[in-house]
Amino acid sequence: MIDFEAEMNEYRPSLEVDAVEDAIVKSDLTDMNDIMMGLIKEVSKE
Amino acid sequence: MDYVRKTRVIANSYYNMGLERARLRDLTGAAECLKKSLHFNKYMTDARNLLGLIYYEVGEVGDALVQWVISMNLQPEDNRADYYLGEIQRKKGTMDNERRTVRRFNQALVYAQNGSEDLAILQLNKVVEGKPGYVKAQLLFALLSIAREDYQKASKAINKVLQMDCNNPKALYYKSLLKTTGVAIKPEREPEKRKFKNAVSHRQMEDDDVIIPPSYRENTKDQAVLNILAGLVLGAAVIFFLVMPAQTKSINENHNKEISKYSEQLSQANKKSDSLNDQLETLKTEKQAAEDSLASLTNNADNILAQYQAVIGILNAYKKNDFPTAVKLYAGLDPTLITAEGVQAVIGEIRKDMAENGVTILEGLGDKSMAAGDSPTALVYYSKCFELKPASWQAKYKAAVIYKGMGQKDQANGLFSDVINNSKDPELTTKAKTERGF
Numbered sequence: 001m002i003d004f005e006a007e008m009n010e011y012r013p014s015l016e017v018d019a020v021e022d023a024i025v026k027s028d029l030t031d032m033n034d035i036m037m038g039l040i041k042e043v044s045k046e
Numbered sequence: 047m048d049y050v051r052k053t054r055v056i057a058n059s060y061y062n063m064g065l066e067r068a069r070l071r072d073l074t075g076a077a078e079c080l081k082k083s084l085h086f087n088k089y090m091t092d093a094r095n096l097l098g099l100i101y102y103e104v105g106e107v108g109d110a111l112v113q114w115v116i117s118m119n120l121q122p123e124d125n126r127a128d129y130y131l132g133e134i135q136r137k138k139g140t141m142d143n144e145r146r147t148v149r150r151f152n153q154a155l156v157y158a159q160n161g162s163e164d165l166a167i168l169q170l171n172k173v174v175e176g177k178p179g180y181v182k183a184q185l186l187f188a189l190l191s192i193a194r195e196d197y198q199k200a201s202k203a204i205n206k207v208l209q210m211d212c213n214n215p216k217a218l219y220y221k222s223l224l225k226t227t228g229v230a231i232k233p234e235r236e237p238e239k240r241k242f243k244n245a246v247s248h249r250q251m252e253d254d255d256v257i258i259p260p261s262y263r264e265n266t267k268d269q270a271v272l273n274i275l276a277g278l279v280l281g282a283a284v285i286f287f288l289v290m291p292a293q294t295k296s297i298n299e300n301h302n303k304e305i306s307k308y309s310e311q312l313s314q315a316n317k318k319s320d321s322l323n324d325q326l327e328t329l330k331t332e333k334q335a336a337e338d339s340l341a342s343l344t345n346n347a348d349n350i351l352a353q354y355q356a357v358i359g360i361l362n363a364y365k366k367n368d369f370p371t372a373v374k375l376y377a378g379l380d381p382t383l384i385t386a387e388g389v390q391a392v393i394g395e396i397r398k399d400m401a402e403n404g405v406t407i408l409e410g411l412g413d414k415s416m417a418a419g420d421s422p423t424a425l426v427y428y429s430k431c432f433e434l435k436p437a438s439w440q441a442k443y444k445a446a447v448i449y450k451g452m453g454q455k456d457q458a459n460g461l462f463s464d465v466i467n468n469s470k471d472p473e474l475t476t477k478a479k480t481e482r483g484f
Contacts (some may be wrong), residue, residue, distance in 0.1 A: 002223055004193050008159055011186060013152040015108030017145040023112045031088040032053045 057087035065096060073100050073181075073211040091121045098130065104211060105180030107134075107144040147173055151183045163190055174203070181207050185216050197224055346383075353383045360396055372396075373404040374411060377430045401434040408434070409441050421448045439469035443478055450481060 064079030083093040098113030114127035154169035170187040191200035207217040363372035412427030431441035446461030462482035
């Protein structure tokens with residue numbers, strides 16, 4: 001049978017329209033290319 | 047450089063996978079693929095725009111805006127996200143509605159997580175009515191409905207979600223739970239079938255449908271004015287020919303009834319007036335008779351009183367030995383008005399005395415009156431003389447002359463004849479004959 005409480009806690013609030021700017025600022029835009037470039041830079045330094 | 051190329055290829059593959067799933071309405075799976083695509087290449091604008099579109103489709107407007115704004119920042123030119131953002135901002139009130147809907151859902155979630163399920167359902171009802179494609183709201187509504195064992199509503203909400211996102215894991219989970227409870231979930235009709243049904247022109251008529259005949263055409267302004275004028279004329283004719291005669295007849299009948307009523311009242315009033323006039327005449331006559339009677343009674347009383355006073359005066363004069371005054375008073379006395387026997391006896395004594403001693407005085411008083419030109423008074427004295435003493439021929443002659451002068455021939459001739467026949471006084475008889483006209 002369904003666990004109502006557990007199920008309910010899985011729900012997250014939707015992003016409010018007024019909070020879009022903050023969400024954009026906090027967005028992590030790092031992609032695989034950025035990660036690889038970072039690794040290459042670290043290896044080059046060593 | 048090889049890494050860069052490889053990551054681009056992987057990102058592109060995930061994008062293609064996401065696009066394919068999106069076309070199959072597997073939005074959850076598509077979103078996962080697109081997110082992976084962006085993990086490999088954040089400049090994958092199409093993947094980001096499609097991810098924003100999927101968010102927008104499932105009601106997550108905030109997440110969609112985030113993706114489209116970032117997309118525009120990463121690629122300001124020739125970006126489809128520009129169109130999406132413009133569409134949302136172009137329609138007035140769209141953004142406000144979206145904002146309110148999201149807030150309402152979040153509020154409902156707070157209610158639900160705090161145990162206020164009734165309030166949560168109220169809010170969610172409003173949310174899904176306004177925005178049926180809001181997947182998260184439908185799922186929460188389905189969950190709350192299942193908790194309240196309202197499986198029909200839950201089933202309906204789940205179906206809506208699966209229609210939007212056919213592989214939504216929560217929806218599939220709830221659907222499986224409903225199956226265990228034995229509730230049959232009716233599948234939604236295929237969109238193509240709906241389209242086909244709407245495309246068929248022969249459909250069942252609704253109550254609000256209006257059948258417009260082929261001959262119908264809109265009136266111009268002139269036609270409208272003419273129609274109004276024609277209506278006014280027709281209305282006036284109806285009033286003149288149908289309403290007015292009936293009205294006039296009714297008014298005339300009412301007037302006739304009123305006139306008849308007034309005539310009857312007038313007739314009754316006239317009868318009453320005549321009766322009152324008759325009564326008035328009768329009363330006037332009775333009044334006159336009563337007044338006359340009263341006057342007569344008053345005069346008689348006065349006369350009677352005067353006679354008694356005259357008797358008293360005569361007695362007083364006797365008492366004072368003033369015989370001429372007594373004679374004078376006796377001349378005015380009318381003994382017939384006195385009824386008292388005692389007084390009559392007194393009058394009888396006075397009469398005897400007057401007949402013996404008062405005649406000469408009475409005749410002298412008559413002569414004085416004649417000398418003064420008062421013939422009526424003189425006639426009274428002379429008449430009293432021959433009343434007391436019938437042989438008073440001089441007094442009779444003088445009275446006859448007065449009667450003659452007054453035009454009373456019968457009285458005068460009677461007295462003259464008496465003097466001529468009975469006086470035995472040749473001189474007086476001659477005079478009488480002369481006066482008598484013999």
